[in-house]
Amino acid sequence: MEPIIQCKNLTHYYGKRLIYKDLNFSVPQGRILGLLGKNGTGKTTTINILSGYLQPQAGECKIFGEDITKMSPIMRKEIGLLIEGHVQYQFMNLQEIERFYAAFYLGKWKKEAYYALLEKLKVAPKQRISRMSCGQRSQVALGLILAQDPSLLILDDFSLGLDPGYRRLFVDYLREYATAENKTVFLTSHIIQDMERLVDDCILMDYGKILLQMPVDELLQTIRRYTMHIPEQQGIPQIAHHSLYHPNVLGNTLEFFSFLSLKEVQQELTKQNYYFTHLKAEKVGLEDAFIGLTGKY
Amino acid sequence: MIQALFYKEWIKTRWFLLVALLTIIGVTGYCILRVYRAGELNGMDHLWLVMLTRGVTFVELLQYLPLAIGGLLALVQFVPEMQKSCLKLTLHLPHSALATTYSMLLWGTLFLTLCFCISSGLLYGYLHTVFTTELWQQSLFTTFPWFLAGYMAYFLTSAICLEPTWKRRIGYCMMSLVLLHLFFLNHTAQAYNPLLPFLILLTLLTATFPWLSVLRFKAGCQD
Incomplete structure (x- = not known):
């Protein structure tokens, strides 16, 4: 139609x-x-x-x-x-x-x-x-x-x-x-x-x-907020931009949004020898998804 | 649909219409009273002489009134339309935008015609009983360019109100001052008689300006 x-x-x-x-x-x-x-x-x-x-x-x-x-x-x-x-x-x-x-x-x-x-x-x-x-x-x-x-x-x-x-x-x-x-x-x-x-x-x-x-x-079924602990001054992982939205480091916690599954994120980070602990994936509401995808600024 | 648009214009303008009608009737009445009093004091023969030799018309008080009524009527009609872009609602009605715009303008034009007819009617009603044809025509014809200025002020002020950008509004204001000034260059009785067809054409031309503003509004022009 x-x-x-x-x-x-x-x-x-x-x-x-x-x-x-x-x-x-x-x-x-x-x-x-x-x-x-x-x-x-x-x-x-x-x-x-x-x-x-x-x-x-x-x-x-x-x-x-x-x-x-x-x-x-x-x-x-x-x-x-x-x-x-x-x-x-x-x-x-x-x-x-x-x-x-x-x-x-x-x-x-x-x-x-x-x-x-x-x-x-x-x-x-x-x-x-x-x-x-x-x-x-x-x-x-x-x-x-x-x-x-x-x-x-x-x-x-x-x-x-x-x-x-x-x-x-x-x-x-x-x-x-x-x-x-x-x-x-x-x-x-x-x-x-x-x-x-x-x-x-x-x-x-x-x-x-x-x-x-x-x-x-x-959108709400697939988007996830990922948080993980990283050593200070490690920086942001170099995953392809379209897979990782607005990474943000606060203290020793890295936060980003992605449509990748937990397993895929883990694989990507490990492939790059990126050090992290306490990796966590959360479902979010539309507002968080919006901010995650468009950034705070 | 035109009836509904007239209904909207009526709601917007009803108080202004009343005030404008009373004002024009009052001022015309005062002009008539002046003729009556001057006639009583000096005699009608003297008035005839003064009118013939000095070109006195006894209607000078009316000179800028049609201009003011035309301009104010346009403000009363179109400023509310431009508040918070209300005009979008009007132009979104299931009716041709051109027909909608000119229905609103027709409302104003009809009202101005009513005002001017009442004023001319009152003047004619009294003056033709005390003056010869040439003399009452002298007074009436002198008012015609002023009434035309009223229509032009109405169309130009409408165009200014409906125009979406300030730059062009200022341009329209300056152009309006020049065009309207044309109607008040010469204060001699019936001085504009030979120019009346030209002034009528010019006034009709300015009636297209509000539509140009609406087209620019529809195209989303901004400063």
Whole structure:
């Protein structure tokens, strides 16, 4: 089946600063994909390109098989967009904003979905959006997307400004909706724990490139944090870079992340006559895996 | 969909519309009152003479009001759109971006037309009862370039608000000052009559500028 999102050879610069070059990825239907990366790796740039608000310098992106630079209104009907910071029209109240959007999605608009979510907020229908907290606004934005009932949801940093309660509410609601309705979701967040609860697949971005794209389960099953004791001033072992991520020596402990098995790491180190004791492999969560693969700096 | 877009513009601008309408009615009313009082004190014959010999129009107070209303209306409409890039929401609606932009501009243009028609209507309603055709036309035609300046201020301020980069915003501001200055070069009554077709064309041309800003916004232009 044709993927819902397909980007080929995306290249973008801001001035002379390269954001990424020849970026390729695709998102199959019915999957929730999280784009993870440190600040400045191009997450928002990618979201802007996908939502048609940035012209990449090279490459092409297709959504539902249609070139996004020529996105038709019919195609936009099928894309729910959440802007960073849960931006909505501040000058409207809850009732007005629902009435406004409903006119654009006649025959498809699910008013009940919006009001069902708002009921949890215990706010009056005439409450102005500008007088709501960021958490409440996030529910308004989500409610409007649910009412729109799009096939694809693009969410830019959905956890920005939300306290843990609202984050959990947002994640649980979204997860349940996307799974039940077989929706495709493409999202970014700077809070990785939320992603772990929510996403099926992840793309890890490093400066200028994609580090990996794989299902989160597979990533967490295969990535390991290795620690071992080494003599002082022994330095870092020279294992091929792609097998060993961000080795870090603290005192006499060496730590790194790798997709190699314990046995393979042992063999590699022994082959190099690298002295170590207390070699330990640990499974890690998504946040540790992210830091392990992209580095702390 | 246009109705829904008008609904959004109504929510944004309703208080401003009320204030602008009351202001233009108030100032036009004051101009009429001045004619009435001057007529009562000096006699209508004297007013006719003054208008013919000195080119007095009694509507000078209206000179910069359309300009101010046009500029402020654009700010009221488009500053909220640019706050936190709200315009992305508007342009993401399942409606052509061009039609969406010009529906919003149409709202403003219709309101300005309403204001200017009310003002002209009030002036005509009174002046044609006390002056000859040539004299009331002298007053009304003198206001036309000012009203055109109101439309142009509206389009140019909209373009400035919608423009995503500060560099070009500053450029647009400077260009706006020059273009709008054209409407206020000569204060003689009906001085602009021969130039009206040119000024109308120029105003229509500036109506395309907001769309250029929207295109640049959509292309992700940044400083």
